Every structure is written in C-alpha cells, then in structure tokens.
Amino acid sequence: MGRLTLEAYAAADRHPVTLMLHNIRSMWNVGSMFRTADAAGIGEIILTGYTATPPRKEIEKTALGAQLTVPWRHFADPLEALSALKAEGRKVFGLEIAENSRSYSSLQPADYPLVLLVGNEVDGIGDELLAQCDGVLEIPQYGTKHSLNVAVAAGVALFECVRLFLREG
Template sequence: MRKLKNEELNRPDLDQFKESEKTPIVLVLDNVRSMHNVGSAFRTADAFAIESIALCGITAQPPHREIHKTALGATESVEWKHYKNTMEACKSLRDEGYTLMAIEQVDDSISLESFKPSVDQKLAVIFGNEVFGVEEEVVAFADNSIEIPQFGTKHSLNISVSIGVVLWDLVSKMRFG
C-alpha cells in the first residue's frame, strides 16, 4: 500500500468543478463567529460538491486571510451568498423549494441516521453559532430538525465536525441511496 499523489486522485480542476453537477444542498451558517469554522465549512462543501453556502449575520465572508487558512482555495470553488440575517436566507431558500433542516437538539428532532432524504430533494441545512446554536426563530421556522447522536458527556460537537458528519451522511444517502 502507498499514498496516492495529488495528480493520481483525478480531481476536477476549478472550471470542471464549477460546471459539475452538485448535490442539492445549501449549507446555512447562522451567525458563525469563527473564521476557521467558516473556512472549514467551505472546504467540506467543496469535498462533497454541494450547491452553495449561505453566510448569515455576523458570519465572516471571503476574502479573508483567516478563512483562507482552512478553506485552502475552496472559497473559489463553492458558490456563496451573504444574507443580513438567517431568517432572510431561510425565507429565500424556502421560496426556492428547499426543505429547511436545522441541525439542533430539539424535542422533536430526527436522529441523523433515521433521516431519509429523497434523491431529488433540495435541502438547506442550518448550523448555528458556536455558543448559542441555531436561533430559536429559525428553529421554529425550519421544516424539521436533525440531531447528531452522541454518547459521551459533552452536549455538542464543534460546528466544523458537525458539518462534516451531517454532509457526509446526507450526500451519501442522496448520491448512493
């Protein structure tokens, strides 16, 4: 066994990637304060070829050196838009036919492994602020909530970890059945 070189990975170049079919998921960042988390979100969005990212409220926007540190160029490959607040983004996405799913611990949440998106379903997955989570108003407006099962003593995961876990699960279900 040997590690593959980058040129052996057969990844698309920037133009090919931009023209490629994307998984119909929009990543909504609700007032995310860490620029490293924002950069990580871009990098993960690129890895899973999702449609776009909605940067809401205080969430930092590219170009920024701190975002670039973790995004490693993904701000160039992933489409994004900034919204004044998260409700504005959610209303717009609902009007475009997206199902709004807050990633949050709520009384009626669906456990991630139980959530079954349809192959052609358009999803907007909403990740909240590192301290306060998804805004109450946004949780109430969402179509439902997905919760990542956890078995330890801590009550949450870092947002960048949560994004990776949720996107991998959703993309694998939507692309591979």
C-alpha cells in the same frame, strides 16, 4: 485520486444540498466549512448574521481556496435567507440537539433539495430560526460531551446528506 480540475469542478453537477451558517464566530470554522462543502460537492453556502464572508485571511487559511470554488451568498437577516431558500423549493433542516429532533440519517428523497442550517458555536440555532425549519436533525452523541465543533458537525452531516441522496438517486 481522481481530483477534479477547477474548470471541471465548476462545470460539474452539484448535490442538491445547501449549507447555511448563521452567526458563526470563528472565521477558521467558516473556512473549514467551505473546504468541507467543496469536498462534498454541495450546491452552495449561505452566510447570515455576523458570519464573516470571504475574502478574509482567516477564512482562506482553512478553506484552502474552497471559498473560490463553492458558490456563496450573504444575507444579513437569516429569516430573509430562509424565506428566499424556501421560495426556491428547498426544505430547511436545522442541525441541533433539540426537542423533536430526528436522526441525521433519516432523510428521505422528498427532503431534497435541502438546506442544512448550523448555528453559533455557543448558542446554536435560536428558537426563532428553529421554528422556521421544516425539521431538526441531530447527530447522536455517545460520550460525555453533548456537542461537536460546528465545523465538525457540519462535515459529518453534509456527507451523510450527500450519501443518502446518492443512495436514492
């Protein structure tokens, strides 16, 4: 299957995508997103607000060790995190069903490096944070439910971000 060793993965180039988790309630969701971030080969995870940080057994249960392979940082204040990420030259995209959102498959080469911001399982991304985003991406919904689990949505969007980057690269 071509799996990398821990040493090879640590030395490998990562895709210019950062996942930012804000006020995620479920530590199992946090762990799932670490695992997905590892599988997608993204650069790092940013944890903000009351999102739990490793080490926590609940995170480890679903991360399966990815909390050790994906670089991460914690900021109590999400606005401070966004400011730091933008100062590093990254564009920030919220993943949310919102007015003026665009398809998650519409990213262009100029959008990289990027930050994908996901919010709370119940409330999503607040207006204050959405206002700081360079854009808002939306995953089309075709059924009766108008949302996905945050970890599932992050996984769908992360792999699309990586696919689009590789297509252009």
